Amino acid sequence: MKFLKATLIICILGLLYSSCVKKANYPDVPVITFNSFTPYYDGSGPKIDSAILRVNFTDGNGDIGYPSQQEGVSPDFYVVPLMFFKRTQTYGSIPVNDSIIEFAYNVPYITPSGSDKELNGIIQFNFEGLFQEDINAFLTEIPPYDTMIDAHRLEFEIWMYDRAGNKSNVLITPVQYTLPE
Secondary structure, X not given: OHHHHHHHHXXXXXXXXXXXXXXXXXXOOOEEEEEEEEEEEOOOOOOEEEEEEEEEEEEOOOOOOEOOOOOOOOOOEEEEEEEEEOOOOEEEEOEEOOEEOOEEEOXXXXXXXXXXXXXXXXXXXXXXXXXXXXXXXXXXXXXXXXXOEEEEEEEEEEEEEOXXXXXXXXXXXXXXXXXXX
């Protein structure tokens, strides 16, 4: 009898606690915020070898990413480096061969099972050396831009899509990353 009373009290306390815990109630459209940018240098000087960009995300219905075996899926996470242009005192995308530098990525399928599909987490994007190679190509192949840009100041423009096609907010990183001279 004591065991039954103790079990009943524990169950009631558990129900009371769970009814008091508030659900996050994220919107169904993804929301992203800046987390961090970490550059890694090669051992021979100030050249960036690779970098990791981390972005926080939330999504109310959990429809982020695609299963890895699904073919023909457009990228759903975009990162565009922005360089500081001296003449206009603004940041803009980096032109290369009649295009711009843009990194596109497919986020893995991360929809939770169960009835509560809300998600929050961190997406980590690894530039793996491509970052510096593309910027170096821009700086060496287009000399006239040399006096018009400050190649050592960067920001990043970032956005993502969920499986329903909802576009997140467009994030401009709040910090200006300074490339070494």
